[in-house]
Amino acid sequence: MSEKAIRHVEDESRYELLVDGVLVSVVGYSRRGDVVVLANTATEPEFRHRGHATELVGAVLHDLESQGVRTLVHCPFIRWYQEQHPPTAVTPA
Numbered sequence: 001m002s003e004k005a006i007r008h009v010e011d012e013s014r015y016e017l018l019v020d021g022v023l024v025s026v027v028g029y030s031r032r033g034d035v036v037v038l039a040n041t042a043t044e045p046e047f048r049h050r051g052h053a054t055e056l057v058g059a060v061l062h063d064l065e066s067q068g069v070r071t072l073v074h075c076p077f078i079r080w081y082q083e084q085h086p087p088t089a090v091t092p093a
Contacts, residue, residue, distance in 0.1 A: 017056040041077040
């Protein structure tokens with residue numbers, strides 16, 4: 001089984017997904033004041049079509065949401081992800 005790790009490399013303004021220590025996918029961003037602009041998603045060609053970018057984008061959005069960070073999405077892949085995974089309203093018990 002492959003070992004996956006997601007890390008936030010703040011000094012490079014990106015999140016990374018590594019599989020068995022190999023960089024597989026990245027989400028690049030920039031900051032505009034208190035807004036994080038999600039600019040692009042890239043996956044190494046030999047790792048495409050395996051769900052890595054989808055997994056990374058989900059983790060990035062969750063991380064930013066948990067911090068209460070406002071986002072602006074410029075990346076078409078992230079827009080697609082948001083259309084496929086709309087936020088769910090959770091009613092407290």
